[in-house]
Amino acid sequence: xxxxxxxxxxxxxxxxxxxxxxxxxxxxxxxxxxxxxxxxxxxxxxxxxxxxxxxxxxxxxxxxxxxxxxxxxxxxxxxxxxxxxxxxxxxxxxxxxxxxxxxxxxxxxxxxxxxxxxxxxxxxxxxxxxxxxxxxxxxxxxxxxxxxxxxxxxxxxxxxxxxxxxxxxxxxxxxxxxxxxxxxxxxxxxxxxxxxxxxxxxxxxxxxxxxxxxxxxxxxxxxxxxxxxxxxxxxxxxxxxxxxxxxxxxxxxxxxxxxxxxxxxxxxxxxxxxxxxxxxxxxxxxxxxxxxxxxxxxxxxxxxxxxxxxxxxxxxxxxxxxxxxxxxxxxxxxxxxxxxxxxxxxxxxxxxxxxxxxxxxxxxxxxxxxxxxxxxxxxxxxxxxxxxxxxxxxxxxxxxxxxxxxxxxxxxxxxxxxxxxxxxxxxxxxxxxxxxxxxxxxxxxxxxxxxxxxxxxxxxxxxxxxxxxxxxxxxxxxxxxxxxxxxxxxxxxxxxxxxxxxxxxxxxxxxxxxxxxxxxxxxxxxxxxxxxxxxxxxxxxxxxxxxxxxxxxxxxxxxxxxxxxxxxxxxxxxxxxxxxxxxxxxxxxxxxxxxxxxxxxxxxxxxxxxxxxxxxxxxxxxxxxxxxxxxxxxxxxxxxxxxxxxxxxxxxxxxxxxxxxxxxxxxxxxxxxxxxxxx
Numbered sequence: 001x002x003x004x005x006x007x008x009x010x011x012x013x014x015x016x017x018x019x020x021x022x023x024x025x026x027x028x029x030x031x032x033x034x035x036x037x038x039x040x041x042x043x044x045x046x047x048x049x050x051x052x053x054x055x056x057x058x059x060x061x062x063x064x065x066x067x068x069x070x071x072x073x074x075x076x077x078x079x080x081x082x083x084x085x086x087x088x089x090x091x092x093x094x095x096x097x098x099x100x101x102x103x104x105x106x107x108x109x110x111x112x113x114x115x116x117x118x119x120x121x122x123x124x125x126x127x128x129x130x131x132x133x134x135x136x137x138x139x140x141x142x143x144x145x146x147x148x149x150x151x152x153x154x155x156x157x158x159x160x161x162x163x164x165x166x167x168x169x170x171x172x173x174x175x176x177x178x179x180x181x182x183x184x185x186x187x188x189x190x191x192x193x194x195x196x197x198x199x200x201x202x203x204x205x206x207x208x209x210x211x212x213x214x215x216x217x218x219x220x221x222x223x224x225x226x227x228x229x230x231x232x233x234x235x236x237x238x239x240x241x242x243x244x245x246x247x248x249x250x251x252x253x254x255x256x257x258x259x260x261x262x263x264x265x266x267x268x269x270x271x272x273x274x275x276x277x278x279x280x281x282x283x284x285x286x287x288x289x290x291x292x293x294x295x296x297x298x299x300x301x302x303x304x305x306x307x308x309x310x311x312x313x314x315x316x317x318x319x320x321x322x323x324x325x326x327x328x329x330x331x332x333x334x335x336x337x338x339x340x341x342x343x344x345x346x347x348x349x350x351x352x353x354x355x356x357x358x359x360x361x362x363x364x365x366x367x368x369x370x371x372x373x374x375x376x377x378x379x380x381x382x383x384x385x386x387x388x389x390x391x392x393x394x395x396x397x398x399x400x401x402x403x404x405x406x407x408x409x410x411x412x413x414x415x416x417x418x419x420x421x422x423x424x425x426x427x428x429x430x431x432x433x434x435x436x437x438x439x440x441x442x443x444x445x446x447x448x449x450x451x452x453x454x455x456x457x458x459x460x461x462x463x464x465x466x467x468x469x470x471x472x473x474x475x476x477x478x479x480x481x482x483x484x485x486x487x488x489x490x491x492x493x494x495x496x497x498x499x500x501x502x503x504x505x506x507x508x509x510x511x512x513x514x515x516x517x518x519x520x521x522x523x524x525x526x527x528x529x530x531x532x533x534x535x536x537x538x539x540x541x542x543x544x545x546x547x548x549x550x551x552x553x554x555x556x557x558x559x560x561x562x563x564x565x566x567x568x569x570x571x572x573x574x575x576x577x578x579x580x581x582x583x584x585x586x587x588x589x590x591x592x593x594x595x596x597x598x599x600x601x602x603x604x605x606x607x608x609x610x611x612x613x614x615x616x617x618x619x620x621x622x623x624x625x626x627x628x629x630x631x632x633x634x635x636x637x638x639x640x641x642x643x644x645x646x647x648x649x650x651x652x653x654x655x656x657x658x659x660x661x662x663x664x665x666x667x668x669x670x671x672x673x674x675x676x677x678x679x
Contacts, residue, residue: 015042022048029053033219038269041215047134053218054151056143063142066109074118079104081125089133103128106142110149123153123198130202130210148200152223154293157198164189164197165310166290167227173316174231174278177422178238184658185249192256196230204260212265216272223294224287228275233259235278283335283396283427285319312587314412315419317430318398320439327355327391336394338382342411343402343433353436355392356400357381361410364417368629396425403432409585413655420632420657558603561589561610569593572665576656578613579633585655588613590662595673597621597636597666599652614652618670622646624663632659 018035021027022045032052041049051057072078082103086096106128111118118124131144154163167189172179182188195203200217202210217225234241237259244252263271290310318337326337341352342361352358359378363371385393399415401408411428418426429436565573572592577585578601587602589610596617600610622639626632634656639648656662 014039015045018042018049019045022052025057027052029055029219029221033221036215036219038216038219038272040212040268046211046215047136047140050134050144050214050218051140053221054144054147056140056147059139059143061139062146063105063109063139066105066112068105070104070108072108072111072118074120075108077120078107078118081120082107082128085125085129086132092133095135099132102138102141103132105138106145109142110146121195123157123195123203124149126195126199126202127153130207130214133207133211150295152200152217152226152294153198154223154226155295156293157194159190159194160188160311161190162290162310163227163293164193165313166286166293167193167197167230169286169310169313169316170227170231170282171234172419173282173426174424175235175238176419176424176426178234178241180420180422180657181242181245184661185252187249187253187256191253193230195257196233196260197226200226201229201260204258205263206261208265209263209268212268213263213272216268220272220276222279225275225279228279228282229271231278232271232274233263236274281335281425283316283318283322285322285430286316288319289317289430314415314428316427318427319430320436323353323398323429323436324439326394335396337396337398337427338385338392338394339429340378340397340399341433342399342414343407347402347433351437352433353400355390357392359414361401361414364410364413364630365633368627372629396427397423398427398429400429400436401432403434406584408432412585416632416655416657417630557612558606558609559600559612561600561602561608564591564598564600564610565589571669574656574658574662576654576662579653579655588654590654590656592666592669594669618666618673620649621666621670622648624666626659626663632656634659634663 014035014037018032018041021031021035029052032049036049048057070079079100082100086092086099086103092099103125107118107124110116110124127145127148128141131141136144154161156162168179171182171189200210201213205213213229217229234256237256241252241256244255322335323337323339326334339353339356341348341356341358343352344362345358345360348358348360357378359374363374382393382395382397386395387393397418399411401411411432415426415428431438564570570591570593574590574592576588576590578588578599579585589600589602591598591600596615598615599613601613603609603611616636616638620638620640621636623635623637625635625637632655633653635651635653637648638650638652639646
């Protein structure tokens with residue numbers, strides 16, 4: 001009993017302290033946060049607390065300049081939407097007329113002053129929903145609304161908007177299995193979370209849930225907190241989502257949309273605590289990269305982070321500055337990284353981050369068995385480093401390439417390999433080793449003795465890049481990782497040498513091989529009437545044939561990708577990457593009609609445009625193969641039929657996220673064509 005009384009007294013104490021702070025008028029958000037400590041605000045104090053958190057408590061009347069004319073093109077729609085909201089509040093019936101006037105005035109002035117168009121369902125009315133019961137004067141209502149819209153509602157909050165691509169990257173980082181499931185179903189975040197984001201959950205949640213949620217949200221003063229609230233909802237619904245594999249796409253979307261409605265008021269503090277937990281386990285540099293999404297300026301410049309094209313980003317990028325900071329703050333609460341350097345061995349040997357584990361990305365295609373062993377060694381080294389409390393240890397894998405796109409295609413394949421196996425906490429060092437070295441040189445020039453090329457970069461011989469021994473590079477954690485990396489690297493070099501010898505022997509005693517068709521060959525009948533051969537297994541070495549269809553992009557027809565995807569005869573579309581012999585990955589698309597397969601390659605210079613890379617009749621496909629260890633790497637062989645058998649005329653290789661679905665669909669379609677031909 002005494003314990004209960006003590007808790008009640010403590011509860012009353014902080015509320016009295018909060019009331020005093022609000023009434024004194026000198027309170028700021030820091031004081032509010034220290035007093036509330038993540039607790040819900042008493043209803044009677046909510047108006048004052050929210051105004052302080054939004055920094056509008058002392059702000060004047062921004063609407064003084066308005067002429068009071070209601071003449072928006074959608075004015076009638078706006079008024080009706082406001083009225084529909086007010087009718088939900090029985091306790092405000094007597095004030096409905098005055099409140100309707102305030103709501104319509106606020107939204108009309110906001111639209112006019114910012115030259116925006118009101119549309120029903122754009123979230124504006126929903127944002128007012130938690131504010132109306134506070135019975136704020138019109139000037140305070142507008143100031144609070146404006147502050148929320150500019151500080152907490154991201155720009156481009158629309159279908160296929162950047163905020164939803166960012167949210168997908170955060171989901172991929174924390175739960176790649178769930179993200180891959182939604183990607184496979186072609187369910188993008190805007191399809192289910194648009195109203196979550198553009199209304200700060202005011203649309204899908206009850207008022208009794210939204211107001212306590214905003215209490216804690218405004219205390220955080222973190223615009224990105226919204227994404228982590230959405231992440232918690234999705235991750236906690238995972239067990240309900242994954243079993244819906246055979247459900248219709250729209251059924252899944254409709255189910256996702258209403259998940260926030262299941263929240264109750266007593267869930268809010270735990271809900272926000274979980275969101276904080278996910279936020280603390282996420283690389284923080286993305287905040288700087290994508291800060292441009294928030295703010296009041298209509299002409300705010302998009303930050304350099306957007307250059308990665310959010311919609312095309314392979315995974316969450318991490319700045320090299322954050323990687324370096326994590327090594328210094330190894331015992332703190334920040335994210336701890338296990339850095340995986342995927343550059344070729346010669347580059348790694350020249351110089352690398354002292355805590356980095358080496359995993360040669362080239363092994364993935366050249367020596368798959370050795371790559372698998374190297375991955376096992378990687379996880380073993382990671383566990384050992386974590387157990388030892390090493391500065392090199394961390395749950396979060398950050399992959400590093402050279403920083404040059406033409407060299408990092410294999411690195412991207414390695415990252416995709418881990419993501420497709422649902423490995424959480426995967427990121428890519430922005431700018432690669434080049435950015436790391438540049439950052440260290442810059443810090444060294446500023447006199448930073450903790451971070452310099454000398455102290456952070458080592459060679460495999462235990463020397464720094466200047467050729468002088470560095471005592472710090474021999475630290476236990478870094479030394480352990482270097483030893484493990486060296487062992488794996490040595491074994492890889494041996495395997496590569498053996499592989500080279502085997503290839504030479506095969507070349508010396510090679511028998512008949514499938515050859516390309518030259519212009520002088522007499523072509524036989526098109527391949528038809530013979531069932532195509534499909535195999536899933538280890539491919540023979542066909543690298544000499546990969547570039548059979550290589551033609552400069554200037555010689556290809558350029559088309560609008562969206563227009564082609566909407567063509568009535570296109571029955572299936574599979575995003576993919578064409579794999580060239582050089583290892584380069586070229587963003588592409590496989591389009592299927594009932595009789596043909598088209599390969600469209602993205603035009604890097606014109607967004608939304610693509611080159612028609614190749615066109616094949618389905619009856620020309622003579623073989624589809626994939627590697628057992630890399631089932632998403634698919635090879636298509638094309639050919640014709642002659643009296644002596646099938647003659648291969650060309651080959652293309654693709655990295656296809658939905659490889660199994662793609663190959664099954666193509667096989668079924670080919671069989672339909674052949675059956676129709678036979679009949």
